[in-house]
Amino acid sequence: MSEKQTADTETASLIEVTHEGPVAIVTLNNPRRRNAMGRQMRQLLRDTMHRLMVDDPQSRAIVLTGAGEHFCAGADISEMTKRTILQSREILAESCVVVREMQAGPKPVVAAVEGVAFGAGLSLAVATDYVVAASTARFCAAFLRVGLIPDTGILWTLPKRIGMARAREMLSLATEIDGNKAAAIDLANEVVEPGNARAKAIEVARGLADLPPLGVALLKEALTNVATTMDGALRAEIDYQPILRQSKDHQAACKAFMEKTTPVFTGE
Amino acid sequence: MSIEKEKTAGADEIVQVRREGDVTVVTMNYPERRNAFSMKMRLALTEVFQRLMHDDPDTRAIVLTGAGGHFCAGGDLSEMHSSTPPLLALRERIAVGVRLFKLMYAGTKPVVAAVEGTCYGAGLSLAAACDVVVSADTAKYSCAFGKVGLLPDTGILWTLPQKVGGGKARELMLKGDVIDTTTARRIGLVSEVAASGHALDAAIAAAARFASYPPVTLALLKASLVTAGNSIEDACRLEIDLNPLTRQTSDHTEAVKAFMEKRRPIFTGA
Numbered sequence A: 001m002s003e004k005q006t007a008d009t010e011t012a013s014l015i016e017v018t019h020e021g022p023v024a025i026v027t028l029n030n031p032r033r034r035n036a037m038g039r040q041m042r043q044l045l046r047d048t049m050h051r052l053m054v055d056d057p058q059s060r061a062i063v064l065t066g067a068g069e070h071f072c073a074g075a076d077i078s079e080m081t082k083r084t085i086l087q088s089r090e091i092l093a094e095s096c097v098v099v100r101e102m103q104a105g106p107k108p109v110v111a112a113v114e115g116v117a118f119g120a121g122l123s124l125a126v127a128t129d130y131v132v133a134a135s136t137a138r139f140c141a142a143f144l145r146v147g148l149i150p151d152t153g154i155l156w157t158l159p160k161r162i163g164m165a166r167a168r169e170m171l172s173l174a175t176e177i178d179g180n181k182a183a184a185i186d187l188a189n190e191v192v193e194p195g196n197a198r199a200k201a202i203e204v205a206r207g208l209a210d211l212p213p214l215g216v217a218l219l220k221e222a223l224t225n226v227a228t229t230m231d232g233a234l235r236a237e238i239d240y241q242p243i244l245r246q247s248k249d250h251q252a253a254c255k256a257f258m259e260k261t262t263p264v265f266t267g268e
Numbered sequence B: 001m002s003i004e005k006e007k008t009a010g011a012d013e014i015v016q017v018r019r020e021g022d023v024t025v026v027t028m029n030y031p032e033r034r035n036a037f038s039m040k041m042r043l044a045l046t047e048v049f050q051r052l053m054h055d056d057p058d059t060r061a062i063v064l065t066g067a068g069g070h071f072c073a074g075g076d077l078s079e080m081h082s083s084t085p086p087l088l089a090l091r092e093r094i095a096v097g098v099r100l101f102k103l104m105y106a107g108t109k110p111v112v113a114a115v116e117g118t119c120y121g122a123g124l125s126l127a128a129a130c131d132v133v134v135s136a137d138t139a140k141y142s143c144a145f146g147k148v149g150l151l152p153d154t155g156i157l158w159t160l161p162q163k164v165g166g167g168k169a170r171e172l173m174l175k176g177d178v179i180d181t182t183t184a185r186r187i188g189l190v191s192e193v194a195a196s197g198h199a200l201d202a203a204i205a206a207a208a209r210f211a212s213y214p215p216v217t218l219a220l221l222k223a224s225l226v227t228a229g230n231s232i233e234d235a236c237r238l239e240i241d242l243n244p245l246t247r248q249t250s251d252h253t254e255a256v257k258a259f260m261e262k263r264r265p266i267f268t269g270a
Helices: A004-010 A010-014 A040-053 A077-082 A085-104 A121-125 A142-146 A154-162 A163-175 A181-183 A197-207 A211-226 A231-244 A247-258 B002-009 B037-052 B079-082 B087-104 B122-130 B156-164 B167-176 B181-187 B199-211 B217-229 B230-246 B250-260
Strands: A015-020 A023-028 A061-066 A109-113 A115-120 A130-134 A137-139 A176-178 A190-192 B015-020 B024-030 B061-068 B110-117 B116-118 B134-135 B140-143 B193-194
Touching: A010 A015, A010 A040, A015 A040, A023 A040, A023 A197, A040 A061, A040 A085, A061 A121, A061 A197, A085 A121, A085 A211, A085 B230, A109 A121, A109 A197, A109 B079, A115 A121, A121 A137, A121 A154, A130 A181, A130 A197, A130 B167, A142 A163, A154 A163, A154 B167, A176 A181, A181 A190, A190 A197, A197 B167, A211 A231, A211 A247, A211 B156, A211 B167, A231 B087, A231 B156, B015 B037, B024 B037, B024 B199, B037 B087, B061 B199, B087 B122, B110 B122, B110 B199, B116 B122, B122 B156, B134 B181, B134 B199, B140 B181, B156 B167, B193 B199, B217 B230, B217 B250
Parallel strands: A023 A061, A061 A109, A109 A130, A115 A137, A130 A190, B024 B061, B061 B110, B110 B134, B116 B140, B134 B193
Antiparallel strands: A015 A023, A137 A176, B015 B024
16 A cells, blocks of 8 residues: 555656556666666665565566666666665665565566666666566676675575676676677576567566466475575475465366367466 | 396386496386376386485496487376375375485486487476486477476476576576477586487496496585585585595595506496
């Protein structure tokens, strides 16, 4: 409820939400600043992502993108110098909530990246399940260039995503790579012509929205929070798989397989 | 005793076992269903791997393959469709696959997959549980659990992110797309590519290389790799605990001696 109130305030436009069928499209919307994240945008993104994940049954997949020609230039540097250490800690904690929600939340998230994904912008892209990048997109963990430790979850998500050797290189040298290179190292899952990232991401998200929702939810939870050791991974399958075997969606999938039809999943 | 059992394993057995020197070849044999991972298949594989890992000193390396031009098409959906047991019974059934996975992945002897044709769902899990995957250039891979409303199982929640990275693993698990051998090789799922029809020969050759290495050290290495990646503390502790043990083996002494004498060492497992 409080989120809806927030969304009605004058800052609501910093995060824009539109819907295309079962896909919710979240747009970072401050194009004059290359969608740099100030505190208001962070809080709105946190509240919006939470609402879409837990309080919007119509949406089954989420696209995260930036308005205009860029994804996100990172944190808003103009706000940084004014803060005490305690205030900075609060802000970083807000970002971590978004990262956890995207990684472990019940719905798949697809990033559509055009232009720059720098600093915390890179962190947001890396925290999604699937990255569609324009060939001209620019990825950079620019944190060290401004004297900061990489944040917004990227110390965890980047090594997990692309392996430690490449993650160390990107994080400690702050090298910039383009969309093609990002795809070559599996930072991006797919590369498209400039201008096509949003449309392609929506197409991917529509495909993911067709999957059985409970299976997707338990998979994301398991991968993020349970399968952190071999024993954890094995416990996840023993605990979760029986629930899924009893689900209506799994039974519908078996029936459709036998009858060679296309199943429709309800989440039950 | 175990050899007698192998001799009796006829063509109608769902899992066939035969010996090639120090290497034992295990064949999933249910070709009319592309070697689907039915409950009968799970139980038979588990029994065979239990025996080969723990009660068969003559076997130094294992090859897992499928009959009839396919590796394994994954879970048996017709079997799943026909009955839905209660939760506790389902947990027991899942636990069979988990037991098999642990024998393969954390067991004492190296396992090489020889993949031709289809390698889907739990078939992919079995391949990923092997130490090395040798693939025909025409093989196809898919992590096809999500589309039928299931969680990827038989250990693959652990092995796939470990082998191909977390980003690619999420993609393969969520989308379930079929990938070819070239892609599987690029992302690290496949170690070696053979011409179509020759995966088994190449896998036996790879397993024979494993079989020529010191068995105690191989067993400790496999055990180490299960937890060494959890933290730098785990990795250092394992090295401090286990390296001195391997230094004390006769096989290590023999390797040093052979090095000085410029000859090939012969390892016995002592």
